[in-house]
Amino acid sequence: MSAILRQRESALRAEARRDASVRTGDVLDARAFDLLCLTVACTLAVHFTHLPVSLAAALAALLSWRWLQRRAHRGNIPALLRFVLLAALPLAILMIYRTPFGRAPGTALAVGLLVLKLLESERPRDARMAVGFCCFVLMSALLFKQSLAMTLPVALALLPALATLRALQADAGTQPFSRLFAPGATLMLVSSPLALIAFVFVPRLPTPLWGAPGADVARTGVGDRMAPGDMRDLLIDDSPAMRVGFAGAPPASDERYFRGVVMWFFDGRGWMRGSTGTRDAAAQPVVIRGAPLSYEVTLEPTRQRWLFALDVPLSEPDGTHLDADRTLERVRPVTGTIRYQASSATSYTLDPALQPAMRQAALQLPAGYDPRATALARSWRAAHGGNDAAIVNAALALFRDGGFAYNLAAPPLGRDSIDDFLFGTRQGYCEHYASAFAFLMRAAGVPARVVAGYHGGYWNDYAHYLLVRQSEAHAWDEVWLAGRGWVRIDPTAMVRRMIDPGSNGQSDAGDDGGGWLTWQDRLDVVNRLWDRSVIGFDALRQSELFAPLGVSKLELGQLAAGLSIGMVAMLGLAMLVALRATRRPPRDALEIAQRRLQSKLDRCGLTRQPHEGPRDFFARCMLALPDNRAELAALARSYLSLRYGHAAPQAEPVRIYLREVRHFHARRVVK
Amino acid sequence: MAWLQALAAHAERRLPALTRGRKPEPLPVALHRRRIYILPTRSGLGFGLLLAVMLLGALNYQNNAALLLTCVLGATVVNSMLVAFRALDGLRLTRLRADTACAGDALTLHLQFDSAGRTRHALRIDLDGDATDFSLDARSGETTVAMPTEHRGWARVPRMRISCMQPFGLFRAWSWIAPSQDALVYPRPLSGPHPPPHAGDPQRRERGEDDYEQLREYHAGDPLKRVAWKASARNDRLLLRELDAAAADVPQRFEWNVLHGVDRETRIGRLAGWVNEAHAAGCGWTLVLPDGRELGPQADTAHYHRCMSALALL
Numbered sequence: 010m011s012a013i014l015r016q017r018e019s020a021l022r023a024e025a026r027r028d029a030s031v032r033t034g035d036v037l038d039a040r041a042f043d044l045l046c047l048t049v050a051c052t053l054a055v056h057f058t059h060l061p062v063s064l065a066a067a068l069a070a071l072l073s074w075r076w077l078q079r080r081a082h083r084g085n086i087p088a089l090l091r092f093v094l095l096a097a098l099p100l101a102i103l104m105i106y107r108t109p110f111g112r113a114p115g116t117a118l119a120v121g122l123l124v125l126k127l128l129e130s131e132r133p134r135d136a137r138m139a140v141g142f143c144c145f146v147l148m149s150a151l152l153f154k155q156s157l158a159m160t161l162p163v164a165l166a167l168l169p170a171l172a173t174l175r176a177l178q179a180d181a182g183t184q185p186f187s188r189l190f191a192p193g194a195t196l197m198l199v200s201s202p203l204a205l206i207a208f209v210f211v212p213r214l215p216t217p218l219w220g221a222p223g224a225d226v227a228r229t230g231v232g233d234r235m236a237p238g239d240m241r242d243l244l245i246d247d248s249p250a251m252r253v254g255f256a257g258a259p260p261a262s263d264e265r266y267f268r269g270v271v272m273w274f275f276d277g278r279g280w281m282r283g284s285t286g287t288r289d290a291a292a293q294p295v296v297i298r299g300a301p302l303s304y305e306v307t308l309e310p311t312r313q314r315w316l317f318a319l320d321v322p323l324s325e326p327d328g329t330h331l332d333a334d335r336t337l338e339r340v341r342p343v344t345g346t347i348r349y350q351a352s353s354a355t356s357y358t359l360d361p362a363l364q365p366a367m368r369q370a371a372l373q374l375p376a377g378y379d380p381r382a383t384a385l386a387r388s389w390r391a392a393h394g395g396n397d398a399a400i401v402n403a404a405l406a407l408f409r410d411g412g413f414a415y416n417l418a419a420p421p422l423g424r425d426s427i428d429d430f431l432f433g434t435r436q437g438y439c440e441h442y443a444s445a446f447a448f449l450m451r452a453a454g455v456p457a458r459v460v461a462g463y464h465g466g467y468w469n470d471y472a473h474y475l476l477v478r479q480s481e482a483h484a485w486d487e488v489w490l491a492g493r494g495w496v497r498i499d500p501t502a503m504v505r506r507m508i509d510p511g512s513n514g515q516s517d518a519g520d521d522g523g524g525w526l527t528w529q530d531r532l533d534v535v536n537r538l539w540d541r542s543v544i545g546f547d548a549l550r551q552s553e554l555f556a557p558l559g560v561s562k563l564e565l566g567q568l569a570a571g572l573s574i575g576m577v578a579m580l581g582l583a584m585l586v587a588l589r590a591t592r593r594p595p596r597d598a599l600e601i602a603q604r605r606l607q608s609k610l611d612r613c614g615l616t617r618q619p620h621e622g623p624r625d626f627f628a629r630c631m632l633a634l635p636d637n638r639a640e641l642a643a644l645a646r647s648y649l650s651l652r653y654g655h656a657a658p659q660a661e662p663v664r665i666y667l668r669e670v671r672h673f674h675a676r677r678v679v680k
Numbered sequence: 681m682a683w684l685q686a687l688a689a690h691a692e693r694r695l696p697a698l699t700r701g702r703k704p705e706p707l708p709v710a711l712h713r714r715r716i717y718i719l720p721t722r723s724g725l726g727f728g729l730l731l732a733v734m735l736l737g738a739l740n741y742q743n744n745a746a747l748l749l750t751c752v753l754g755a756t757v758v759n760s761m762l763v764a765f766r767a768l769d770g771l772r773l774t775r776l777r778a779d780t781a782c783a784g785d786a787l788t789l790h791l792q793f794d795s796a797g798r799t800r801h802a803l804r805i806d807l808d809g810d811a812t813d814f815s816l817d818a819r820s821g822e823t824t825v826a827m828p829t830e831h832r833g834w835a836r837v838p839r840m841r842i843s844c845m846q847p848f849g850l851f852r853a854w855s856w857i858a859p860s861q862d863a864l865v866y867p868r869p870l871s872g873p874h875p876p877p878h879a880g881d882p883q884r885r886e887r888g889e890d891d892y893e894q895l896r897e898y899h900a901g902d903p904l905k906r907v908a909w910k911a912s913a914r915n916d917r918l919l920l921r922e923l924d925a926a927a928a929d930v931p932q933r934f935e936w937n938v939l940h941g942v943d944r945e946t947r948i949g950r951l952a953g954w955v956n957e958a959h960a961a962g963c964g965w966t967l968v969l970p971d972g973r974e975l976g977p978q979a980d981t982a983h984y985h986r987c988m989s990a991l992a993l994l
Contacts, residue, residue: 178801196756545744
């Protein structure tokens with residue numbers, strides 16, 4: 010009976026133990042939960058820029074409510090409420106985005122699910138899962154923007170995530186809050202070389218395995234179609250469009266016209282590239298005066314097929330076609346940051362003899378649009394006869410003196426957009442002016458075309474490049490004048506200069522910009538470095554990197570080998586550090602001498618046992634080696650007095666002892 | 681997971697070197713790289729899967745910022761393995777002291793560690809399904825673990841697993857410690873009839889017969905003449921009249937030979953029970969062992985341990 014009792018008792022004890030471990034180990038403690046909330050908040054924050062305001066606000070509110078609720082008392086949110094929220098989330102996303110597919114709704118759903126996961130995070134296991142999910146959602150923020158300004162916060166948000174994992178360790182309760190961040194921060198710092206090696210060597214996929222990165226809200230640069238109002242978003246966008254590095258001095262600020270797309274066709278509302286005499290014809294001849302300028306362009310993704318070049322490009326970069334009107338055309342759109350070399354003329358005569366077909370294209374106008382503007386242009390032709398230059402001046406004078414104003418918030422225009430603009434609103438920006446001017450010229454019989462590109466730029470004195478922002482997108486005209494070829498006319502300059510005299514010349518700041526500008530300059534150098542070395546580090550750059558080593562074409566195997574060698578080297582290094590630091594402090598000289606003696610005796614089969622003190626060991630040795638008895642007795646005396654006679658053995662006697670040990674030779678008895 | 685444990689047990693039987701579980705070793709036991717093992721935990725495996733997904737996504741979308749982030753996270757996780765390793769590397773178990781306990785109770789082991797100059801957090805010792813968490817400061821530290829016992833006598837301190845999942849719980853570093861040390865387990869005291877009043881004490885003998893004050897259950901070996909038959913009939917089980925022993929202030933005498941008709945273990949248990957009671961009551965006693973050796977009479981704790989040890993080793 011007592012045996013049964015005993016069994017029951019021990020079973021009870023085991024149960025009690027289990028209960029205790031459940032109580033202490035299986036509930037997420039308050040600090041870990043706080044850190045988890047912080048992690049989720051950081052994740053929400055990096056997604057704030059592209060989440061709809063209503064959804065972001067709702068999720069933030071839900072997050073803070075849950076945090077306060079669990080501070081008050083532990084426990085899950087009622088299942089019913091969780092279920093309702095879980096059902097409401099996809100519905101809300103569907104209502105906001107109108108589609109469940111694509112990058113934006115997908116990430117919104119992920120962020121939402123992450124916040125909902127908090128509602129049922131009660132155990133360490135839940136917290137671990139939530140942290141893993143957090144890392145994934147954090148990464149998805151980079152699908153929207155890869156800039157340094159985005160990547161840094163995302164990387165920093167890993168710190169609370171790692172701190173949460175740290176807080177789940179058994180001893181976390183005894184650690185101060187800040188100490189929980191320490192291992193994550195240190196490890197991230199220490200691991201950066203390994204991370205870099207992996208980054209450099211990981212083979213890039215030549216083609217995506219599944220769907221291309223859905224660019225629902227893709228920012229496009231200057232395109233091949235231009236209607237009044239199209240460029241407005243660009244003009245208020247301060248992000249970089251391209252960076253142009255010059256070997257020497259940059260061109261003067263009023264010569265910084267970067268030609269993008271030449272547009273020939275007007276449909277009554279907007280201008281288009283058209284196809285007449287552009288694509289297949291040979292490039293229009295150009296007579297250069299002065300030395301051409303060489304430069305290197307780093308172009309941000311535009312999702313367009315056009316490359317930009319200063320003024321009149323003379324040659325085409327690799328993989329690009331130089332069209333008849335000196336537009337640089339690519340086969341595939343620019344989806345990543347690209348770099349190319351180009352050379353241009355800034356002083357030239359372009360196409361001195363205009364082909365009839367080109368001339369016809371440059372005079373095309375749709376019938377039945379803008380009667381008043383047509384009439385005005387014809388009146389100029391009548392007044393100035395064959396003098397095309399005078400007609401140009403008349404049009405420019407109209408813009409200068411006709412009460413026109415530069416206004417980004419231009420009122421909308423009706424069907425006869427040119428008439429509305431010239432005789433009605435009289436407000437607009439480059440698109441309006443370039444469009445109206447080209448229309449007037451064509452109506453007056455002067456060949457004209459619209460050029461879209463960038464004008465301006467921001468000379469960075471530290472790194473010798475010109476930063477061109479999206480906001481510097483511009484449209485201007487070219488008219489063909491007999492004997493002068495295509496001449497660039499910028500009608501917008503007529504109005505812009507009057508309102509803001511410095512605005513076109515602002516770009517050549519850098520020397521007079523003051524602290525703010527130089528600070529910006531530096532920041533842009535960093536951004537450019539980031540763009541070039543991280544974002545633009547594709548398969549091509551990867552193989553470029555190894556070109557100096559004689560690797561002309563990088564094979565997958567070579568990359569894999571490099572990756573493994575690099576990783577093994579780094580891990581080995583880390584392991585070496587890990588092992589070395591644990592090496593015990595060196596033993597004192599007496600100990601070293603004694604080890605030496607012991608190894609000599611060991612060779613005679615006399616191994617000191619762990620339980621054996623020195624006195625016993627010496628005694629055993631003396632018995633085993635009668636021939637060495639005297640020597641061993643002396644050694645034993647010295648050792649015992651050196652080891653136990655003083656608090657710390659003196660240097661000189663120890664040295665003598667070491668010498669004696671060195672001279673000691675065991676004479677084995679042959680049995 | 682049961683099959684996994686079975687597999688692990690099988691592997692251990694076939695390859696004892698895997699766990700170094702075969703040979704108990706004398707103290708001090710120092711942990712070093714040849715006996716520290718590391719494997720990812722379940723959440724570590726999950727995290728690895730997550731990293732793979734992140735890597736694939738970043739490569740697919742040709743998103744280098746995401747790739748860099750994945751690389752940083754991956755490198756951090758991989759290096760965290762070394763943190764777990766370092767938490768154990770160089771750790772020395774310098775001393776092991778075992779408390780005493782009766783068979784069936786948990787015995788407390790006091791483990792003294794030398795942390796070799798490094799603070800070590802969140803260490804864990806697993807002993808027979810029981811986990812103990814502790815941390816050590818830079819010099820040394822002590823922790824206690826409970827060791828289950830079954831039989832009296834010398835019990836070998838079982839193999840312990842010392843492990844650490846620092847810092848993120850994604851990897852577990854562990855090592856086996858099997859100190860070649862024994863702990864003494866006392867016999868489990870059994871309740872039974874009071875010791876018969878010893879000879880040579882006329883006072884007690886006179887009072888004896890009519891001072892029965894309470895009833896208790898019958899145990900094998902009890903004298904039949906003390907059975908309270910009437911009370912037993914009422915309760916449907918054998919009940920015994922019991923002496924009031926608390927009044928005794930004379931040293932009692934617990935003799936091996938007094939207990940007849942029960943097996944050896946029960947005898948030992950009874951004697952242990954008497955010793956226990958006497959020690960708890962604070963009165964003196966003499967223990968007479970089967971070989972005739974007499975311990976006592978004494979009443980202090982040292983005497984108690986002497987007696988219990990003697991009984992444990994019978």
